[in-house]
Amino acid sequence: MKIIKEAKRSQFKNEEGIFSSEIKGSTTLEVSEFYSGAPFPNYQGYESAFVLEKIVSKNPFLNDLKNHIGFGKKFIEVGSGTCQLSLAFAAGTNNLLVAMDPTKESLKLGKDFARKNNINNVVFLNSDIFDDVVQDSFFDVVWCSGVLHHTKDSKKGFEIISKWVKEDGLIIIGVYNKIGRLRTNFRQVIYRILKKSNFSIKLISLLDPYLRRNLSEEKRRAWFLDQYEHPVERKHSIDEVMNWFEDNSISYLGSIPSPSFEFKKISQMDGNKGLFINRFFAQITMLFSNLGGEGGLCIVVGKKMKKVDR
Numbered sequence: 001m002k003i004i005k006e007a008k009r010s011q012f013k014n015e016e017g018i019f020s021s022e023i024k025g026s027t028t029l030e031v032s033e034f035y036s037g038a039p040f041p042n043y044q045g046y047e048s049a050f051v052l053e054k055i056v057s058k059n060p061f062l063n064d065l066k067n068h069i070g071f072g073k074k075f076i077e078v079g080s081g082t083c084q085l086s087l088a089f090a091a092g093t094n095n096l097l098v099a100m101d102p103t104k105e106s107l108k109l110g111k112d113f114a115r116k117n118n119i120n121n122v123v124f125l126n127s128d129i130f131d132d133v134v135q136d137s138f139f140d141v142v143w144c145s146g147v148l149h150h151t152k153d154s155k156k157g158f159e160i161i162s163k164w165v166k167e168d169g170l171i172i173i174g175v176y177n178k179i180g181r182l183r184t185n186f187r188q189v190i191y192r193i194l195k196k197s198n199f200s201i202k203l204i205s206l207l208d209p210y211l212r213r214n215l216s217e218e219k220r221r222a223w224f225l226d227q228y229e230h231p232v233e234r235k236h237s238i239d240e241v242m243n244w245f246e247d248n249s250i251s252y253l254g255s256i257p258s259p260s261f262e263f264k265k266i267s268q269m270d271g272n273k274g275l276f277i278n279r280f281f282a283q284i285t286m287l288f289s290n291l292g293g294e295g296g297l298c299i300v301v302g303k304k305m306k307k308v309d310r
């Protein structure tokens with residue numbers, strides 16, 4: 001298991017294809033217990049490898065990322081939940097995917113999917129970011145979306161995962177945005193004011209654009225609990241994330257939303273941060289797009305600097 005630091009390999013056991021270690025951090029245990037009862041994002045039930053690949057191909061950013069990566073690369077999805085992204089990026093490639101999460105129940109769903117769909121290039125790793133078990137400078141891409149804001153310390157978590165990416169490799173994170181999540185925060189307030197009654201659940205199901213979709217019972221429950229009942233949740237601005245990047249030798253390439261207000265492929269991202277006012281308005285635009293309607297995640301892409309550039 002070259003993926004794991006040599007000194008930490010003995011902590012792991014292979015439990016039916018999931019490499020597991022004991023999770024000890026109190027916040028991680030609390031959050032992991034929460035997701036054990038509602039693995040996120042869960043499945044519709046009809047997905048196949050082909051369906052997951054199709055979902056990726058319809059999403060301009062994910063489609064570009066998959067093409068950009070190409071073949072023979074190492075990619076870790078940190079906080080993979082039920083592993084859809086890892087599975088979709090593994091399918092039809094010879095890339096090595098690592099789906100890492102402290103919630104075993106979520107990894108089990110991913111593992112079962114991989115077995116049924118004959119996807120053999122995903123390693124399932126049951127671990128906590130803060131145990132820092134992954135080899136430094138090992139991955140071409142480190143992806144961590146929807147995770148850091150649910151940990152004990154987003155910046156410290158970022159500092160750890162940013163060591164796992166190779167020089168010139170990509171690190172992509174998605175965090176709840178201070179402005180972009182306001183629509184969800186508004187619904188959270190309604191839910192609490194109405195004392196989490198059956199009526200408030202029905203109202204939220206009408207107001208939340210994601211819940212208006214045709215979802216399996218498992219996906220609906222996972223989303224509702226994740227958005228309205230989470231025990232640990234923070235928000236961050238693009239500027240905060242840019243500072244984390246700077247402090248950890250990661251150069252900012254681009255983001256969604258972008259300070260230049262246009263979608264750019266990864267190969268076209270030029271690191272233009274714009275002015276504070278551009279970034280402020282870019283985050284405001286989230287309120288009027290799917291990004292803000294569905295949770296308010298802001299995606300930021302960076303590249304690990306070479307030692308000579310630092």
Ligand SMILES: C[S@@+](CC[C@H](N)C(=O)[O-])C[C@H]1O[C@@H](n2cnc3c(N)ncnc32)[C@H](O)[C@@H]1O
Nearest residue numbers: 028040041079080081102103128129145146147
């Ligand atoms: C909202 S889910 C996101 C899942 C997936 N990334 C997605 O976007 O669909 C958050 C995930 O982060 C995981 N997580 C929470 N704390 C973590 C930690 N300290 N280290 C690694 N993963 C963590 C949870 O177990 C959960 O599966």
